[in-house]
Amino acid sequence: MAPVSMRSFAASNAHTSAVRDLIPGGAHTYAKGEDQYPEGMAPVIQRGAGCHVWDIDGNEYVEFGSGLRSNLLGHGFEPVVRAVRDALADGINFVRPHWLERTAAERLAGLIPSAEMVKFGLNGSDATTAAVRLARAYTGRDMVAVCQEQPFFSTDDWFIGTTPMSAGVPAAAKRLTTTFSYNDLASVGRLFDANPGQVAALILEAETVAAPAPGFFDGLRELCDRNGALLILDEMITGFRWHERGAQFVHNIAPDLCTFGKGLANGFPLSALAGRREIMRLGGFADDADRVFLLSQTTGGQPWALAAMLAVIDTCEREHIADRLHQTGADLRRAVEKVVAEAGLSDHFELRGRDCNLVFVARDGAGQPSQAFRTLVLQEFLEHGILAPSFVVSAAHDAVAIQRTADAVAGLMPVYRRALDDGIDRVLRGRPVRPAIRARG
Ligand SMILES: Cc1ncc(COP(=O)(O)O)c(C=O)c1O
Numbered sequence: 001m002a003p004v005s006m007r008s009f010a011a012s013n014a015h016t017s018a019v020r021d022l023i024p025g026g027a028h029t030y031a032k033g034e035d036q037y038p039e040g041m042a043p044v045i046q047r048g049a050g051c052h053v054w055d056i057d058g059n060e061y062v063e064f065g066s067g068l069r070s071n072l073l074g075h076g077f078e079p080v081v082r083a084v085r086d087a088l089a090d091g092i093n094f095v096r097p098h099w100l101e102r103t104a105a106e107r108l109a110g111l112i113p114s115a116e117m118v119k120f121g122l123n124g125s126d127a128t129t130a131a132v133r134l135a136r137a138y139t140g141r142d143m144v145a146v147c148q149e150q151p152f153f154s155t156d157d158w159f160i161g162t163t164p165m166s167a168g169v170p171a172a173a174k175r176l177t178t179t180f181s182y183n184d185l186a187s188v189g190r191l192f193d194a195n196p197g198q199v200a201a202l203i204l205e206a207e208t209v210a211a212p213a214p215g216f217f218d219g220l221r222e223l224c225d226r227n228g229a230l231l232i233l234d235e236m237i238t239g240f241r242w243h244e245r246g247a248q249f250v251h252n253i254a255p256d257l258c259t260f261g262k263g264l265a266n267g268f269p270l271s272a273l274a275g276r277r278e279i280m281r282l283g284g285f286a287d288d289a290d291r292v293f294l295l296s297q298t299t300g301g302q303p304w305a306l307a308a309m310l311a312v313i314d315t316c317e318r319e320h321i322a323d324r325l326h327q328t329g330a331d332l333r334r335a336v337e338k339v340v341a342e343a344g345l346s347d348h349f350e351l352r353g354r355d356c357n358l359v360f361v362a363r364d365g366a367g368q369p370s371q372a373f374r375t376l377v378l379q380e381f382l383e384h385g386i387l388a389p390s391f392v393v394s395a396a397h398d399a400v401a402i403q404r405t406a407d408a409v410a411g412l413m414p415v416y417r418r419a420l421d422d423g424i425d426r427v428l429r430g431r432p433v434r435p436a437i438r439a440r441g
Helices: 010-019 078-088 100-111 124-139 185-194 216-227 238-242 277-283 303-319 321-342 371-383 399-422
Strands: 045-049 052-055 060-063 117-121 143-147 177-180 199-204 230-234 257-260 271-275 349-352 359-362
Touching (some): 060 399, 078 303, 100 117, 100 271, 100 303, 117 124, 117 277, 124 143, 124 199, 124 230, 124 271, 124 277, 177 185, 185 199, 185 216, 199 216, 216 230, 238 321, 271 277, 303 321, 349 399, 359 371
Parallel strands (some): 143 177, 143 199, 199 230, 230 257
Antiparallel strands (some): 349 359
16 A cells, blocks of 8 residues: 555645536646646645745645746746836736837847847747748748647647647648657658648747757758748747747757747746748738738737836846756756666656756656656655656755755655565555646546
């Protein structure tokens, strides 16, 4: 029999039971769902501060990957909260644009190398879907190609139709999206050969767990140019995390269009589409081409959201936040890998990705990534006050948080060893977690 939890999750479990028949999926974001956490151990959050959160049972945690990687600076980061609060007092929505629209667009355009024009939206999917529509209009083509190793680009049909959770997406829409592989220019060549003159754009992130191979982005640029397709770089995660000027600056990438969200306003709902003027202008006053309906929303460009972004950019520049995230992540990696190596489990618990954006992989006895072992990791972390679906740090993670995490990993190691030796069922308390985006149940 697996031991019972030392922490109480009674209030969280009551909440979880109550919302099952109220909110489809039990949460308004699938990636936050109870199925992503060990059974009976899915904390419901009361509040956060910095890198800490408290659940409604009063348990405290060091949290990683906050706000699905949007809390770049940590919860309740004062300069951002203050900027939002000050802006709120002067009204949030008017019949004409607020003056901050210009300041915010100039600031982003001044920062991001490929941004000649900028348009703001509310969430990441707004921006990527706008990029796809713009690319279709500009090229007069219908197909788009997404990088198949990268997990998410949009809540809209053109992307969701490629996932296992594609119910409700028309077959005709699904046929318009194809895929290619990261770091695999041959796969890009094949997609253009298979769909000559039909592909409007390729969309990808600059880097997830693997770094770009030398020449990959130059080759991609060349293939897109040769085949008349646009290159869309999704900087939703990489944006201010890799560098305040984006991963495009770090890896010297020249996209036609690029998209930002998540950390852009430290988790407040704001996204941005940016790119070449020749393309972006189609969303404006174009007399020589059909106009594109580009990101026009009742609640778009609100001053408090733009004020949040300006405060984020000020902070990132002043405090070199991206450098700090890399440093903190490197410290975390070193501390965790040391503990894991000492336990002789490096083949089973592995950290991957860039230091500012670390994830962990839990492997079973055969060395295969395992949902059951991932669940065991989450279970033991929760027990030790670590809420970590990933090891993605914010600027609020400090040496104490890293030490606590390393201690939790040290606590995990003997349990992990026992699971390998005696069987996972001896130590896992409930059902394993499942992929957030799946076809059934
Ligand atoms: C790389 C990437 N692009 C786009 C999106 C969509 O952003 P949002 O959830 O704000 O619509 C996500 C969300 O996880 C993402 O990770």
